[in-house]
Amino acid sequence: MIGLWGPGGIGKTTFAKALYNAIENQFHGCSFLERVREKSNQSGGLVALQEQLLSQIFSRTKFTVYTVDEGISLIQERLCRKKVLLVLDDVDDMGQLNALAGKGDWFGKGSRIIVTSRDRHLLTSHDKNYVYEHAFTNSNKVEIRRDLIDGALRYAGGLPLALEVLGSFLRGRKEPEWKSTLHKLSKIPESKINRVLKISFDGLDENEREIFLDIACFFKGKSIKDIKEVLDSCDFDTIIGIEILIERSLIKNEDETLQMHDLIQSMGQDIVNQACRDDPGKRSRLWLLEDVEDVFCYNTGTDAVKAIVLDWPLPKAIIISPDTFANMKKLRMLILLGGHISSQAQVRLPNELRWLEWPNAPNLEFGSCPKKLMRLDVPKSHIRQLGGNSQKFSKLKSIDFSECKSLVSIHDLSSAPNMEKLILKGCESLVEVHPSIGDLVKLEVLSLELCSNLRNFLNMLKTKSLQTLVLHGCSKLEKFPDIVGKMEHLKRLDLHGTAIKELPASIENLVSVESMNLASCKNLVRLPLQIYKLKNLESLDLGDCSNLITFPKNMEDSTDPHGCLGFRRLRQLHLYGCNLSEVEFLENFSSFPALEFLHLQYNKFTHMPTCINKYYCLRSLNVRGCEVLQEIPQLPPDIVYLYADCCKSLQILPDLWGQPSHTWSVSLVSCCELFGKGVNMDDVANVSLLEVSLCLYVYVYVYVYVYNFKCLTCVLSV
Structure with missing residues (x-):
């Protein structure tokens, strides 16, 4: 076990990575755990690190650990005979070492454990040797005077991080710019790394400065996609800004997340704090719990505040006044996660706000001109309504009002033409939505799932960009709107559990x-014949539609290449519990050329069409609980699963003796007619099944469940 010790930025991680890459092929398993200090401070952090350690060493195995003690036992048990290479990067607490690499005998002979830390005592107290080395990267020759290069090295103070950042800043610049930079550095009384790093920050344009400070204060470790979405809403040129920051070595792209060295992050946060050390309400950004509490409780925010992001559990609830944000006229971003902040009256928000995420928010009031707002996520909040003639949400793209129990109406949203996502899941008090929603030309996702009191949806649906429409659990919704014109982007329609009686011909x-879910629509009585025109449909679920006694039959010849009807791609058809008295629609097998899973359980039909053997793609047939079904005809050659248990009237099964050799699963629980009422078993195809199950060279397995003595006697006699 080896310890690498030194201050931040000295190159410990770089050195450990180089060593790891050089020797990893000498071990049975390897794991490199980066930023142990940072990750262990997160909720469940040590457990997650233990899972990562095991999963990396056993590369094809996913481990789940519930407690630190369980993880310790699992590491000892699985690695005590395995030669492993383990790197624990940036450790600052003995508990981290004890959880991840407590003793040498946890690991097999020849293992190597490398620990990097800024705390020398931590390493020596754990019986490790320590190594202190400066690590420099190779650099190409540049056409710059030697004395200027020496000056840059001197001001970097022997720290690789400072040298990397300063070098990235000076790279490609001409001699006068080198002189100017070194002159500025010469004014720094001591070679403090923060001040050296700030030289690179000072050379940024305003766009890159703002992006850098937002990342340093709020978004380190977040995905580039999410960061871009937030910062784009603030009118930054995010793509080029991030690229420039990467070029300057101020941030790094690691697996599509933005990472930043601790010292660079500290420098950025210090720049913000220097604006006013004693009064957080006069700083541009707030992210520490104590600062946010201070500003909210004493109402000290000013127009200097541009962004507030808090993702910490609050020790107690904070009560704020309706005017808390009144003086924060330049507030563009407000993200309050993990705590409970309430108000005894409606809280007014500033007009400059672009991005709002506030779960459990009090009732909010938007100004008369919230035209810059792009994201509005306030799930489980006390908001009562949104919209109206006086409010212009011209840039609003996304709304999430999930489980807003007090929300009673969505007013006219025609002033929000850029809306892309509207989530109203679980809004139990919502009775209707404004017809303007049906005209939002850019809307892609519309979810009213579990809006149990929604009665009036839309009369007409015109949103051509819609991709997902979810009305799951709207148990009082009786009418589905007419669809005006072809909708070429809608992939998913979920009407599960609604009170809809029929679908329109449109x-x-x-x-x-591709997916249509109408399960548990117990008032649904018919489907239009036009449903056969859905040629891209892959899954159709009509399970438990107890009043749907028939499925429409396609009368057209689907073998005709010019025929307009037929499910070209339907793979799954669920019709369980529908009270179907016949299944004549299956006789036109060319309407279902791709069908793989056919679920017909708990229906009332007596016979299946003999052409079922022409469903060549069929893999699974379920007729469980079809109590009046008497016969199952010959099945297609590649079927794998047949569920026919509790078919009390079943007398004849298909002869599967000639079927290809593959694994069969056949369930025949409580088939009384078949096994218990004196049927001549020699004439029943199931005899072949039972005989085949004894032939070991034909891999066929049949599961017959016997529930009464009468059945048992019959089977034993066979």
Whole structure:
């Protein structure tokens, strides 16, 4: 076990990575755990690190650990005979070492454990040797005077991080710019790394400075995609800004997340704090719990505040006044996660706000001109309504009002033409939505899932960009809107558990829909014949539609290449519990050329069509609980699963003796007619099944469940 010790920026991680890459092929398993200090401070951090350690060493195995003690036992048990290479980077607490690499005998002979830390005592107290080395990267020759290069090295103070950042800043610059930079550095009384690093920050344009400070204060370790979405809403040129920061070695792209050295992050946060050490309400950014509490409790925010991001659990609830944000006129970003902040009256928000994330928010009041707001996420909040003629949400793209129990209405949103996502899941008091929603041309996702009191949806749906429509659990919704014109982007339609009685003939305009869920629509009595025009449909679920006694039959010849009807791609058809008295629609097998899973359980039909053997893609047939079903005809050759248990009237099964050799699963629980009422077993195809199950060279397995003595006697006699 080896310890690498030294201050931040000295190159410990770089050195450990180089060593790891050089020798990893000499071990049975390897793991490099970066930023142990940072990750262990997160909720469940040590457990997650233990899972990562095991999963990296056993590369094809996913481990789940519930407690630190369980993880310790698992590491000891699985690694005590395994030669491993383990790097623990940036450790600052003995508990981290004890959880991840407590003793040498945890690991097999020949293992190597490398620990990097800024705390020398931590390493020596754990019986490790320590190594203190400066690590420099190779650099190409540049056409710059030697004395200027020596000056840059001197001001970097022997720290690789400072040298990397300063070198990235000077790279490509001409001699006068080198002289100017070194002159500025010469004014620094001591070679403090923060001040050296700040030289690179001072050379940034305003766009890059703002992006850098937001990342340093709020977004280190977050995904580039999410960061870009937030910062774009603030009118920054985010793509080029991030690229420039990477070029200057101020941030790094690691697996599509933005990472930043601790010292660079500290420098950025210090720049913000220097604006006013004693009064956080006069700083541009607030992210520490004590600072946010101070500003909220004493109402000391000013127009200097541009962004507030808090992702910490609050020790107690904070009560704020309606005017808390009144003086923060330049506030563009407000993200309050993990705590409970309430108000006894409606809280007014500033007009400059672009991005709002505030779960459990009090009732909010938007100014008369919230035209810059782009994101509004206030799930489980006390908001009562949104919209109206006086409010112009011209840039608003996304709304999430999930589980806003007090929300009673969504007013006219025609002033929000850029809306892309509207989430109203679980808004139990919502009775209707404004017809303007049906005209939002850019809307992609619309979810009203579990809006149990929603009665009036839309009369017409015109949103051509819509990709997902979810009305799951809207148990009082009786009418589905007419679809005006072809909707070429809608892939998913979920109407599970609604009170809809029928679908309009205009359903044929959903030309791209792939998944349609109508399960538990107990008032649904019919489907239009036009449903066969949904040629991209892959899954159709009509399970437990107890009043749907028939499925429409396609009368057209689907073998005709010019025929307009037929499910070209339907793979799954669920019709369980529908009270179907016949399944004649299956006789036109060319309407279902791709069908793989056919679920017909708990229906009332007596016979299946003999052409079922022409469903060549069929893999699974479920007729469980079809109590009046008497016969199952010959099945297609590649079927794998047949569920026919509790079919009390079943007398004849298909002869599967000639079927290809593959694993079969056949369930025949409580098939009384078949096994218990004196049927001549020699004439029943199931005899072949039972005989085949004894032939070991034909891999066929049949599961027959016997529930009464009468059945047992019959089977034993066979």
